[in-house]
Amino acid sequence: MDRPWKEFLKSGIILLSLSLFVYIFYHIDFLEFQTTPKPPFKIKRVSSDPGSNRNYCTFRPLSPEEIQEENILLDSISWPNTRSKSTSVSLQGTSNAARSNFVILPRPGGGSWLVGDQLEVMINMFDFKGRPKTHGGDFLLTRLHNQALEAGVAGQVVDHLNGTYSAVFSLPWEGKSEVEVTLVHPSEAIPFLQSFAGEKPNGVDFYSTFQSGSLTQTTICSGCLPPTQQPQCNYTDLNTGELWFCYKPKNLSCDARISHFVRKPKPRKAKEDIFFKSGVTMNVGIPASGPAHVTVFPKMKGQLATNSNKDIPGPAGYYYKGLWSSLSGSTVKRFNSASAISQCLKDKVVHMYGDSTVRQWLEFLSGELSDLKVYNLHKLKQSGPYVALDYAKNIFVTYRCHGLPVRMARSPVTELHYVANELNGVTGGKNTVVVFGVWAHFTTFPIKYYIRRIMSIRKAVVRLLARAPATKIIIRTANLKRVSTPLSALVGGDWLSLQRDKILRTMFKGMDVYFVDAWEMTVAHYLKHDIHPPRPIIKNMIDVVLSYICP
Ligand SMILES: *[C@@H]1O[C@H](CO)[C@@H](O)[C@H](O)[C@H]1NC(C)=O
Ligand SMILES: *[C@@H]1O[C@H](CO)[C@@H](O)[C@H](O)[C@H]1NC(C)=O
Ligand SMILES: *[C@@H]1O[C@H](CO)[C@@H](O)[C@H](O)[C@H]1NC(C)=O
Numbered sequence: 001m002d003r004p005w006k007e008f009l010k011s012g013i014i015l016l017s018l019s020l021f022v023y024i025f026y027h028i029d030f031l032e033f034q035t036t037p038k039p040p041f042k043i044k045r046v047s048s049d050p051g052s053n054r055n056y057c058t059f060r061p062l063s064p065e066e067i068q069e070e071n072i073l074l075d076s077i078s079w080p081n082t083r084s085k086s087t088s089v090s091l092q093g094t095s096n097a098a099r100s101n102f103v104i105l106p107r108p109g110g111g112s113w114l115v116g117d118q119l120e121v122m123i124n125m126f127d128f129k130g131r132p133k134t135h136g137g138d139f140l141l142t143r144l145h146n147q148a149l150e151a152g153v154a155g156q157v158v159d160h161l162n163g164t165y166s167a168v169f170s171l172p173w174e175g176k177s178e179v180e181v182t183l184v185h186p187s188e189a190i191p192f193l194q195s196f197a198g199e200k201p202n203g204v205d206f207y208s209t210f211q212s213g214s215l216t217q218t219t220i221c222s223g224c225l226p227p228t229q230q231p232q233c234n235y236t237d238l239n240t241g242e243l244w245f246c247y248k249p250k251n252l253s254c255d256a257r258i259s260h261f262v263r264k265p266k267p268r269k270a271k272e273d274i275f276f277k278s279g280v281t282m283n284v285g286i287p288a289s290g291p292a293h294v295t296v297f298p299k300m301k302g303q304l305a306t307n308s309n310k311d312i313p314g315p316a317g318y319y320y321k322g323l324w325s326s327l328s329g330s331t332v333k334r335f336n337s338a339s340a341i342s343q344c345l346k347d348k349v350v351h352m353y354g355d356s357t358v359r360q361w362l363e364f365l366s367g368e369l370s371d372l373k374v375y376n377l378h379k380l381k382q383s384g385p386y387v388a389l390d391y392a393k394n395i396f397v398t399y400r401c402h403g404l405p406v407r408m409a410r411s412p413v414t415e416l417h418y419v420a421n422e423l424n425g426v427t428g429g430k431n432t433v434v435v436f437g438v439w440a441h442f443t444t445f446p447i448k449y450y451i452r453r454i455m456s457i458r459k460a461v462v463r464l465l466a467r468a469p470a471t472k473i474i475i476r477t478a479n480l481k482r483v484s485t486p487l488s489a490l491v492g493g494d495w496l497s498l499q500r501d502k503i504l505r506t507m508f509k510g511m512d513v514y515f516v517d518a519w520e521m522t523v524a525h526y527l528k529h530d531i532h533p534p535r536p537i538i539k540n541m542i543d544v545v546l547s548y549i550c551p
Pocket of ligand 2: 234235236238
């Protein structure tokens with residue numbers, strides 16, 4: 001090649017890298033946050049070739065059976081009408097909640113609505129020009145509620161793929177029941193959510209600091225890094241195969257890595273932001289055409305409930321007077337006093353692994369049980385680890401964060417353990433309870449990365465249940481959060497959580513494990529959505545957990 005050409009290409013690559021850097025930099029978000037450390041270093045961006053961005057990521061290799069399972073899982077979360085991003089970003093053909101409507105269908109067979117009936121609602125979507133939509137793919141959330149009764153239940157949405165949707169509700173309580181339909185994202189926004197996690201595994205920048213003697217350096221890390229001239233340190237976990245890499249610091253060895261952290265994102269601007277305007281295109285209520293509520297009467301002897309959609313799975317449970325009841329068989333008992341809680345946990349070992357949404361359960365327990373002494377090893381709120389002991393009642397509780405990736409303030413890398421490896425160290429037995437929740441920190445990573453993580457955890461669960469079948473395994477699902485900016489939707493919005501949540505549930509289906517359905521418990525509740533659900537919801541979750549432990 002001629003020299004000028006080389007120079008030209010070189011500057012082109014630098015320019016592209018720079019724009020990639022700017023793009024990535026403006027896309028960072030946090031899960032929860034606190035003060036963020038100012039970088040003690042000049043951020044020097046490594047050059048990368050954006051063209052190869054999709055291909056440089058390798059995932060842990062899978063066995064033929066695992067590949068088959070992965071394909072089934074990927075099919076199961078495929079979303080309609082997301083084949084390609086439209087090149088012109090415009091609201092013209094985009095679903096518009098304000099112009100759309102829903103209609104409560106009459107009771108089949110007539111008569112009054114009865115407790116136990118199934119209520120069906122037809123949702124008709126229109127675009128910003130007022131034209132009916134002709135394809136599906138909108139992300140809708142529905143719930144039936146009665147504010148005065150503190151009652152609520154999530155609806156199940158069926159996409160007819162022609163611009164209309166059905167929402168099906170159980171009618172668990174007597175009295176007024178109001179239907180609420182929310183357009184979380186129009187179908188036009190979904191490709192942007194998909195590609196953000198799919199193509200940009202470094203949507204969030206993770207860092208590690210290396211130290212030896214007086215020498216300190218910080219570099220960028222992730223589950224996969226663009227190849228550059230800078231060598232990489234390979235922190236792949238030999239047992240689970242989980243991947244993690246950092247660019248090697250110039251004058252320090254890979255063994256000198258001491259801490260991990262992320263930096264707070266700056267707001268960014270992009271043309272697709274119009275699809276993520278809170279109250280306009282994102283999280284907007286759809287009005288009723290006609291009445292939005294029904295009145296439900298108690299069922300008399302001999303009266304039959306109408307139940308026309310038997311193939312649609314029912315809700316996991318519902319709230320009544322602020323209390324969650326299960327509709328899937330198991331009874332939720334109330335543990336309203338410290339003595340009731342500690343009586344249930346007496347002689348138990350509870351190991352909790354996960355993110356801050358699992359840590360909330362430990363915080364709740366420690367708030368309720370004054371005899372449960374909580375110790376935080378490094379006084380680091382996010383990474384802990386925490387140990388809690390009630391010596392007299394013989395209650396032992398631990399909490400550990402789930403390992404990389406985690407979006408958190410600076411933490412020693414020695415405390416970032418993968419859940420699967422931790423489970424391998426649990427003896428188990430009838431007095432052992434294992435709780436985990438792994439989802440929120442994975443929304444910026446490709447779904448294949450999450451599938452592998454759950455596979456490794458599941459393998460460890462299978463081994464644990466084989467050596468100690470009486471061990472109680474409790475899985476906390478994802479929950480809704482408050483999403484108000486384009487960045488928060490793209491980095492960790494509810495659609496991304498839902499995709500991972502479906503994978504998690506499918507992968508543990510049929511196993512001897514218990515679910516706490518945080519998704520429905522936040523959909524159905526009247527309080528505002530929050531990544532960290534407020535106390536009344538946590539109280540109900542703890543009731544569910546303790547009901548599993550002490551049926
Ligand atoms: C859409 O499909 C549903 C289910 O097949 C059907 O009931 C409805 O009439 C269709 N609506 C339109 C507008 O085609
Ligand atoms: C990282 O290390 C693992 C385990 O030793 C190895 O299998 C893998 O090939 C390495 N990856 C790279 C990109 O060097
Ligand atoms: C690394 O070491 C070289 C040679 O000792 C020195 O010139 C350079 O400044 C060092 N770089 C950093 C980042 O400390």
